[in-house]
Amino acid sequence: xxxxxxxxxxxxxxxxxxxxxxxxxxxxxxxxxxxxxxxxxxxxxxxxxxxxxxxxxxxxxxxxxxxxxxxxxxxxxxxxxxxxxxxxxxxxxxxxxxxxxxxxxxxxxxxxxxxxxxxxxxxxxxxxxxxxxxxxxxxxxxxxxxxxxxxxxxxxxxxxxxxxxxxxxxxxxxxxxxxxxxxxxxxxxxxxxxxxxxxxxxxxxxxxxxxxxxxxxxxxxxxxxxxxxxxxxxxxxxxxxxxxxxxxxxxxxxxxxxxxxxxxxxxxxxxxxxxxxxxxxxxxxxxxxxxxxxxxxxxxxxxxxxxxxxxxxxxxxxxxxxxxxxxxxxxxxxxxxxxxxxxxxxxxxxxxxxxxxxxxxxxxxxxxxxxxxxxxxxxxxxxxxxxxxxxxxxxxxxxxxxxxxxxxxxxxxxxxxxxxxxxxxxxxxxxxxxxxxxxxxxxxxxx
Amino acid sequence: xxxxxxxxxxxxxxxxxxxxxxxxxxxxxxxxxxxxxxxxxxxxxxxxxxxxxxxxxxxxxxxxxxxxxxxxxxxxxxxxxxxxxxxxxxxxxxxxxxxxxxxxxxxxxxxxxxxxxxxxxxxxxxxxxxxxxxxxxxxxxxxxxxxxxxxxxxxxxxxxxxxxxxxxxxxxxxxxxxxxxxxxxxxxxxxxxxxxxxxxxxxxxxxxxxxxxxxxxxxxxxxxxxxxxxx
Ligand SMILES: Cc1cc2nc3c(=O)[nH]c(=O)nc-3n(C[C@H](O)[C@H](O)[C@H](O)COP(=O)(O)O)c2cc1C
Numbered sequence: 148x149x150x151x152x153x154x155x156x157x158x159x160x161x162x163x164x165x166x167x168x169x170x171x172x173x174x175x176x177x178x179x180x181x182x183x184x185x186x187x188x189x190x191x192x193x194x195x196x197x198x199x200x201x202x203x204x205x206x207x208x209x210x211x212x213x214x215x216x217x218x219x220x221x222x223x224x225x226x227x228x229x230x231x232x233x234x235x236x237x238x239x240x241x242x243x244x245x246x247x248x249x250x251x252x253x254x255x256x257x258x259x260x261x262x263x264x265x266x267x268x269x270x271x272x273x274x275x276x277x278x279x280x281x282x283x284x285x286x287x288x289x290x291x292x293x294x295x296x297x298x299x300x301x302x303x304x305x306x307x308x309x310x311x312x313x314x315x316x317x318x319x320x321x322x323x324x325x326x327x328x329x330x331x332x333x334x335x336x337x338x339x340x341x342x343x344x345x346x347x348x349x350x351x352x353x354x355x356x357x358x359x360x361x362x363x364x365x366x367x368x369x370x371x372x373x374x375x376x377x378x379x380x381x382x383x384x385x386x387x388x389x390x391x392x393x394x395x396x397x398x399x400x401x402x403x404x405x406x407x408x409x410x411x412x413x414x415x416x417x418x419x420x421x422x423x424x425x426x427x428x429x430x431x432x433x434x435x436x437x438x439x440x441x442x443x444x445x446x447x448x449x450x451x452x453x454x455x456x457x458x459x460x461x462x463x464x465x466x467x468x469x470x471x472x473x474x475x476x477x478x479x480x481x482x483x484x485x486x487x488x489x490x491x492x493x494x495x496x497x498x499x500x501x502x503x504x505x506x507x508x509x510x511x512x513x514x515x516x517x518x519x520x521x522x523x524x525x526x527x528x529x530x531x532x533x534x535x536x537x538x539x540x541x542x543x544x545x546x547x548x549x550x551x552x553x554x555x556x557x558x559x560x561x562x563x564x565x566x567x568x569x570x571x572x573x574x575x576x577x578x579x580x581x582x583x584x585x586x587x588x589x590x591x592x593x594x
Numbered sequence: 595x596x597x598x599x600x601x602x603x604x605x606x607x608x609x610x611x612x613x614x615x616x617x618x619x620x621x622x623x624x625x626x627x628x629x630x631x632x633x634x635x636x637x638x639x640x641x642x643x644x645x646x647x648x649x650x651x652x653x654x655x656x657x658x659x660x661x662x663x664x665x666x667x668x669x670x671x672x673x674x675x676x677x678x679x680x681x682x683x684x685x686x687x688x689x690x691x692x693x694x695x696x697x698x699x700x701x702x703x704x705x706x707x708x709x710x711x712x713x714x715x716x717x718x719x720x721x722x723x724x725x726x727x728x729x730x731x732x733x734x735x736x737x738x739x740x741x742x743x744x745x746x747x748x749x750x751x752x753x754x755x756x757x758x759x760x761x762x763x764x765x766x767x768x769x770x771x772x773x774x775x776x777x778x779x780x781x782x783x784x785x786x787x788x789x790x791x792x793x794x795x796x797x798x799x800x801x802x803x804x805x806x807x808x809x810x811x812x813x814x815x816x817x818x819x820x821x822x823x824x825x
Contacts (some may be wrong), residue, residue, distance in 0.1 A: 297700040
């Protein structure tokens with residue numbers, strides 16, 4: 148006798164989402180379909196790319212002699228701009244604050260950056276929008292950016308600056324200009340930039356009065372003449388073709404080159420630009436150093452690296468790969484209070500969560516940093532925020548020293564590629580250091 | 595060089611010496627008139643001045659002559675290279691010959707007078723300067739011009755006033771084409787008065803009829819992002 152079959156649902160697979168069309172991608176397609184405009188946001192590339200986490204230091208052992216932590220000296224100072232400037236900049240730590248404009252940031256945030264950096268004997272930098280009294284007043288060393296827009300550019304501020312940084316590009320958007328949407332063009336920002344209030348401001352992506360490296364050389368000459376050859380002149384480029392860009396900047400007469408990788412933050416740019424143009428910071432350093440070495444200019448023209456630097460290990464890795472200093476933007480803002488979980492409720496109202504808030508262009512920052520709204524900006528206490536930044540910079544410097552001592556170096560600049568290995572083939576190839584446990588540097592020799 | 599001898603011959607003096615001497619001048623200096631010989635197309639001549647002195651350069655100059663000028667009067671008895679009077683704040687720069695590209699670029703104030711023609715991008719990103727060109731100007735002039743006036747007695751090249759903000763443009767001759775968001779605007783009395791004042795400041799009072807000029811300015815359609823404005 149056959150038993151009656153009990154009906155059962157036929158087996159299903161679990162719901163499976165596409166790796167290609169993931170939730171974020173789907174939401175972006177829907178957003179684009181609904182609005183007809185590309186997504187604009189702040190911050191740097193969020194995709195995962197080979198980074199400093201993919202490198203490790205070897206440390207000292209039988210064949211290398213370490214230095215005693217705390218007791219034995221490990222220097223962190225750096226001089227920037229010694230090539231031509233009669234007044235180079237002397238920094239106590241090799242970590243500088245990157246250029247971020249007043250306009251993108253509140254005056255309180257600019258002041259806090261100045262306070263924190265000055266407390267640690269390092270420099271801060273103006274941005275696309277001119278120099279404010281707050282940042283000049285609270286920064287013992289201030290680098291004045293010279294950008295395509297030339298907003299607020301004037302010879303008095305040029306003479307007040309400690310260095311001049313000619314901005315050719317940013318890692319977040321090599322080939323793109325600045326962007327500040329109307330919500331942040333307050334009366335003060337508008338006046339400094341000679342623009343009507345409340346308009347969407349798109350800065351030029353090319354300098355108005357020079358094109359190419361031969362002209363740049365003459366532009367540098369002019370800036371040196373105007374400032375009587377006193378100030379170091381930096382040239383900042385986004386990481387695109389670092390070997391050639393750095394070589395041309397050196398040829399044009401730069402004292403210092405700043406190289407910003409694709410993870411580098413921005414105040415506001417199209418998402419598609421941030422995520423798809425430019426190369427990772429890790430991939431940019433060795434070609435840049437090679438350009439300097441090929442020209443006999445390594446350590447004569449200083450190299451500042453930025454883009455995704457978060458801690459003393461990142462600093463130490465940059466220096467080991469050949470940089471003279473680093474610059475930080477995003478991490479400095481986080482130290483001030485950006486994306487702090489303390490504002491979780493405010494972030495929820497903005498439809499986001501702490502750690503993911505990146506609509507900096509809208510000017511509604513609950514932490515009072517990327518805003519021009521007085522009631523929000525007043526939430527940031529510049530003194531307190533400045534102290535937090537100083538603490539953070541101090542920790543980074545201590546961490547870099549810890550690693551340098553472990554590698555037996557009496558100065559963080561004595562770190563070298565030989566101290567490093569890579570955890571992945573990609574990182575090994577990009578950084579030009581061997582894959583851990585092997586002596587294989589992909590692209591440089593046989594396996 | 596002594597206090598009495600204010601003629602600088604660049605055949606025997608360096609650019610650095612010239613600019614250094616000019617930068618050292620106090621606002622109340624008695625050394626108010628300087629003559630520069632043999633400029634030979636040198637760059638950055640008389641750049642960064644900050645005193646009410648007059649510098650007359652006999653010959654052609656290279657890039658960025660009188661760059662970032664404040665207060666001074668700089669006269670070029672010749673042609674000027676790229677970026678003459680770039681980022682000027684105040685004062686007067688007068689080129690008796692022709693000027694190359696980007697004349698008066700990004701300048702915030704003062705007056706630039708060019709007796710001849712000016713090449714491409716004249717007044718690019720201008721931020722308050724008054725420019726008067728007695729001849730014609732090249733393409734993309736007043737690109738992204740933010741403030742100030744550009745007055746042209748001759749013709750204007752292609753894409754005049756592209757992406758213009760609030761700079762005001764007056765052209766007597768023909769305009770090859772207008773750039774994005776630049777439109778011809780009505781010439782009312784206040785504009786005729788403004789133009790007349792600029793012409794007078796450039797020493798042209800009574801020699802040119804303001805009625806012959808047309809006015810161009812921003813249509814202000816690009817001020818806020820809108821998808822239909824994408825070119
Ligand atoms: C809010 C903000 C504003 C910025 N503004 C400018 C600017 O005005 N000029 C500029 O050259 N770079 C600007 N940057 C880029 C920084 O100078 C720097 O290259 C970048 O932040 C470094 O990467 P990091 O953010 O990962 O540290 C800005 C970055 C941020 C986060």
